[in-house]
Amino acid sequence: MRSQLLVLFLFFLAFGAKAQTYSVTDGRAIKFFEEGENFLNQKRYTEALQKYQAAWERSETFFESYQKGVQVLITQGKLTEAEALIGTAKSAVLPVKNQYAVDFAWMLSTIFLRQGRFEEASQEFLVVEQGATEEFKRGSYFLEMKKKVGFVRKQLPLKMNIEKEILPSPLNGYALQYFPVLTADGKQLFFTKRGGTSSSDKEDIYISQAESSNTWTAPQSISSQINSSYNEGTCSVTADGNFLIFTSCDAPDSQGSCDLYSAEKVAGEWQAPKNMGPKINSSFWDSQPSLSADGRILFYSSDRRGGLGGNDIWYALRKADGSWSEAKNLGTPINTAKDEISPFLFFNNETLFFASDGHLGFGGMDIFLSRVSEGLFQNPENLGLPINDQLDQVALFITAQKDYAYYSELSTSKSAADRAYLYRFKFPEEISIGGNLTVTGGTVIHAKTGLPISAQLSLVSLTNDSTHYQFQSNSADGSFLMLYPEQNGAGLYVEKAGFLPKIYNVDRDSIKNEKDLKVELVPIASGEEFVFENVFFDFDSYDLKQESLSSLRRLHRFLHDNPKISIQITGHTDNLGSDEYNLRLSRQRAQSVQRYLEVEGILPDRIQVVGKGYREPMVPNTNASNQALNRRITVAIQ
Numbered sequence: 001m002r003s004q005l006l007v008l009f010l011f012f013l014a015f016g017a018k019a020q021t022y023s024v025t026d027g028r029a030i031k032f033f034e035e036g037e038n039f040l041n042q043k044r045y046t047e048a049l050q051k052y053q054a055a056w057e058r059s060e061t062f063f064e065s066y067q068k069g070v071q072v073l074i075t076q077g078k079l080t081e082a083e084a085l086i087g088t089a090k091s092a093v094l095p096v097k098n099q100y101a102v103d104f105a106w107m108l109s110t111i112f113l114r115q116g117r118f119e120e121a122s123q124e125f126l127v128v129e130q131g132a133t134e135e136f137k138r139g140s141y142f143l144e145m146k147k148k149v150g151f152v153r154k155q156l157p158l159k160m161n162i163e164k165e166i167l168p169s170p171l172n173g174y175a176l177q178y179f180p181v182l183t184a185d186g187k188q189l190f191f192t193k194r195g196g197t198s199s200s201d202k203e204d205i206y207i208s209q210a211e212s213s214n215t216w217t218a219p220q221s222i223s224s225q226i227n228s229s230y231n232e233g234t235c236s237v238t239a240d241g242n243f244l245i246f247t248s249c250d251a252p253d254s255q256g257s258c259d260l261y262s263a264e265k266v267a268g269e270w271q272a273p274k275n276m277g278p279k280i281n282s283s284f285w286d287s288q289p290s291l292s293a294d295g296r297i298l299f300y301s302s303d304r305r306g307g308l309g310g311n312d313i314w315y316a317l318r319k320a321d322g323s324w325s326e327a328k329n330l331g332t333p334i335n336t337a338k339d340e341i342s343p344f345l346f347f348n349n350e351t352l353f354f355a356s357d358g359h360l361g362f363g364g365m366d367i368f369l370s371r372v373s374e375g376l377f378q379n380p381e382n383l384g385l386p387i388n389d390q391l392d393q394v395a396l397f398i399t400a401q402k403d404y405a406y407y408s409e410l411s412t413s414k415s416a417a418d419r420a421y422l423y424r425f426k427f428p429e430e431i432s433i434g435g436n437l438t439v440t441g442g443t444v445i446h447a448k449t450g451l452p453i454s455a456q457l458s459l460v461s462l463t464n465d466s467t468h469y470q471f472q473s474n475s476a477d478g479s480f481l482m483l484y485p486e487q488n489g490a491g492l493y494v495e496k497a498g499f500l501p502k503i504y505n506v507d508r509d510s511i512k513n514e515k516d517l518k519v520e521l522v523p524i525a526s527g528e529e530f531v532f533e534n535v536f537f538d539f540d541s542y543d544l545k546q547e548s549l550s551s552l553r554r555l556h557r558f559l560h561d562n563p564k565i566s567i568q569i570t571g572h573t574d575n576l577g578s579d580e581y582n583l584r585l586s587r588q589r590a591q592s593v594q595r596y597l598e599v600e601g602i603l604p605d606r607i608q609v610v611g612k613g614y615r616e617p618m619v620p621n622t623n624a625s626n627q628a629l630n631r632r633i634t635v636a637i638q
Helices: 002-016 027-041 045-058 063-075 079-093 098-115 118-131 140-158 546-561 579-599 624-630
Strands: 176-182 188-194 203-212 231-237 243-249 258-266 286-291 297-302 312-317 340-345 351-356 366-373 404-411 419-426 437-446 456-461 467-472 479-485 490-495 502-505 516-521 529-531 567-572 607-611 632-637
Touching: 027 045, 027 063, 045 063, 063 079, 063 098, 079 098, 098 118, 098 140, 118 140, 176 231, 176 404, 188 231, 243 286, 258 286, 297 340, 312 340, 456 479, 467 479, 479 490, 490 546, 502 516, 502 529, 546 579, 567 579, 579 607, 579 632
Parallel strands: 176 419, 203 231, 231 286, 286 340, 437 516, 567 607
Antiparallel strands: 176 188, 188 203, 231 243, 243 258, 286 297, 297 312, 340 351, 351 366, 404 419, 437 479, 456 467, 456 490, 490 502, 529 632, 567 632
């Protein structure tokens, strides 16, 4: 806001200064004006305005005194009074000195932009465009205003129809509640709560459970382990709600004014949080975290050194051992010389939302999105009207189902204390953020005992062996959550040390829409066998296809991690073709897997191969679907 006022002040200097000459010759009026200038230089705005008023009352065509009076009113945030003063000035000045019509249009276009009266701002700026001198139109302030007005003109016809709704009681029961985030299933709502604006009112993280689409339980403190006598807020959670990163300010172990802390939920209970350390935090302000759905990527805002401007967005990656990489500046085209704050990575890990006053917008902080293409963030897109307007928009959270966007809004009043409420609106279809996601879950249990297992679940693109999501099942009950993108060609790998892996082909096994997938893991033991899914061959071929790499690499890792076991790889076919043909082809396919493992360093004496053709079908070869199931590779422990 302060920088906007400075720019506005420079606008007036650039357009209105007349270099020691005035539009009137009355010495007394000029003396009042110059006394006003002295007060303005001291930022004594009330006294300055009084002197300017004395000047125009002394000489009612004194254009410069009106101009500076308007400037003071705008600086004080009194836009309505500034507009009224322009009206008075126009009535007094223009009948005598019509050359100032362009100056008044410049002032009005500035005020109307600040008020969100974009149509009127565009009309006034048209007067400026038609009447300003060529020298002025070559100046940076005119060109910047022209760019902004041009942007607004293009955006006005694209304004979306959005109806906001305040979240119902028992939510919004505190003086201030803001920065809402939800789990992927929409059943848990986290937000920052503050009882008031005094120094004794501290921030805490609160949570509410969804009872229906718009019914919530009474908010409760997230945990006594997390909320303390210091300030905790602006949090982010993984899609399953089991890993949390939040901001805490002025804590004893803080490295700066505000630091990021992490906490994990184990067996349904939040564990003591930990400062994320010098790889993430700095001696400056580090806040407003956003985790990827599975917690492997962290974005946040910081004003530390090494950035492009004031506040920049930084990121870090979580390693396999749970530690974090050194934070890096996200760079261009996201960060600018101004401020970028409040990042939010959508659940597809491909769309980043953030607030900025450094990209072209409607005024103040606007919310933008940037899409990932070929591994790089693309040029940010303004979310448009009415999500953005002339005021500051600082944060937005979109549900995994893309049905609602949640945010907070500040309510100010001269007669009452400031309040901040939680709102939502239906996320507009006009804004595309990729394909739909299916959110579902299940349990992982011990196949012999039925006890829950904490296992790693990885959803992997079979096209390029990249991991979409990686979650851990809950050790207390074995429950897990998984997100499935709309695109085809994915494998689900469930792995736990001491157990055989469980492998699914998401499309063929139809697990995307299964409400409660029950995964049974079998302990490693001689004679145990598993279906080695997602190994692909062309028709009448035993050459491994590229899409097989995900499973092949995991089998190699399984053997590497269990160096004392040997396996038998068995090839199976459907019943199409002769017995001799199928026996030969099934063995050749098993040998292809064997060769891959040996090339990767697995000793030959640990691997046996067998081809059984169609002699041991999983299901009857009565249709194409069953025949596809019977064309498989199995792995047995020797």
